[in-house]
Amino acid sequence: xxxxxxxxxxxxxxxxxxxxxxxxxxxxxxxxxxxxxxxxxxxxxxxxxxxxxxxxxxxxxxxxxxxxxxxxxxxxxxxxxxxxxxxxxxxxxxxxxxxxxxxxxxxxxxxxxxxxxxxxxxxxxxxxxxxxxxxxxxxxxxxxxxxxxxxxxxxxxxxxxxxxxxxxxxxxxxxxxxxxxxx
Amino acid sequence: xxxxxxxxxxxxxxxxxxxxxxxxxxxxxxxxxxxxxxxxxxxxxxxxxxxxxxxxxxxxxxxxxxxxxxxxxxxxxxxxxxxxxxxxxxxxxxxx
Numbered sequence: 001x002x003x004x005x006x007x008x009x010x011x012x013x014x015x016x017x018x019x020x021x022x023x024x025x026x027x028x029x030x031x032x033x034x035x036x037x038x039x040x041x042x043x044x045x046x047x048x049x050x051x052x053x054x055x056x057x058x059x060x061x062x063x064x065x066x067x068x069x070x071x072x073x074x075x076x077x078x079x080x081x082x083x084x085x086x087x088x089x090x091x092x093x094x095x096x097x098x099x100x101x102x103x104x105x106x107x108x109x110x111x112x113x114x115x116x117x118x119x120x121x122x123x124x125x126x127x128x129x130x131x132x133x134x135x136x137x138x139x140x141x142x143x144x145x146x147x148x149x150x151x152x153x154x155x156x157x158x159x160x161x162x163x164x165x166x167x168x169x170x171x172x173x174x175x176x177x178x179x180x181x182x183x
Numbered sequence: 184x185x186x187x188x189x190x191x192x193x194x195x196x197x198x199x200x201x202x203x204x205x206x207x208x209x210x211x212x213x214x215x216x217x218x219x220x221x222x223x224x225x226x227x228x229x230x231x232x233x234x235x236x237x238x239x240x241x242x243x244x245x246x247x248x249x250x251x252x253x254x255x256x257x258x259x260x261x262x263x264x265x266x267x268x269x270x271x272x273x274x275x276x277x278x279x
Contacts, residue, residue: 024270026263049266052254056269120191134259144259152187167244170184171251177216 024058024110029081030142032109036077039065041127042144043118043153050134050144053168059111063145065124066116074114081107120156121149147173184236185228186214192232202231 026046033040042050044061064074083105103114117123130146145153151169154162189199189210196214200207210228212218220228222238229236254262 023274024267026267046266049262050259052251052257052262054250054254056266056273058270126190136263137260148186152190155187156191168247168251171248172255175252175255 026060026110027136027138027140029060029107029109029112030136030140031138032081033062033074033077034140034142036073036080038073038077039067039070039124040074040143041124041131042142043115043127043150044113047144048150048165048169050136051147051150051169052172053165055165059113061113061115063115063118063121063124063127078105078107078112081109081112083107083112086111118153118156120152147176184225185210185220188229188232188234189214191234194232199228199231203228 030042040062042060043063044059045055045057046060049055049057064070086104086106101116105112105114118127121127127145127149128143130149131143132146133141134144135141147169151166151173154166154169189196192199194202196207196210200210203210209218213220213224213228226236257265
């Protein structure tokens with residue numbers, strides 16, 4: 001069962017390892033999650049791009065609701081996406097920053113990182129408070145973490161390499177705040 | 184910045200107010216940007232959360248500000264389209 005992916009004790013045996021990189025189609029990937037009514041929040045580089053930063057990414061990071069029913073839906077969606085452990089996943093897990101098990105999966109439409117509880121946050125219930133629905137076309141409106149929360153997650157990792165990204169997010173937050181006051 | 188420090192410290196606005204001797208509403212207004220704290224107050228609150236905020240002068244990246252301002256005017260859909268266009272261009276450049 002794929003839901004076991006979110007449990008630290010999950011055995012990895014029997015799960016295939018992807019050996020090629022499919023082209024990245026974020027809309028198709030998110031649409032598959034929506035078709036199965038998976039509840040999640042988009043975080044990471046893709047979320048930062050949606051919020052207005054300039055980055056290049058070939059994957060999507062999500063924080064799913066860890067309620068049992070939702071994990072079952074996620075399980076079904078991952079099956080449809082032919083999810084398998086991505087090559088080099090162990091290194092990526094270490095890089096993702098989470099206080100719980102992170103799973104890096106290769107899917108038909110690119111890499112999907114499932115992060116139950118990003119460092120510096122309390123997970124889905126924490127992030128959903130400030131997350132917003134962002135229209136990405138084709139009727140897709142995923143919940144995307146707020147600029148403030150994206151900044152919080154990056155700064156909690158305390159990596160010098162992330163400073164330019166944090167700076168860009170803070171600048172975006174300032175611009176948003178200015179716009180709010182101008183209204 | 185205050186909200187980020189407070190949440191990373193796992194504090195409520197009330198708890199942070201108690202730690203710094205301020206009303207919860209003051210913390211809330213600072214977090215919402217309705218009122219800006221002085222530098223001294225900002226540092227005081229950040230310290231109360233267990234963090235430091237080193238203040239250093241760096242050259243302002245005006246070009247980045249302009250790019251972010253331009254990005255902000257695009258819809259989220261257009262931002263994603265632009266990302267995908269960049270990826271396609273990279274693949275072409277790499278002969279993929």
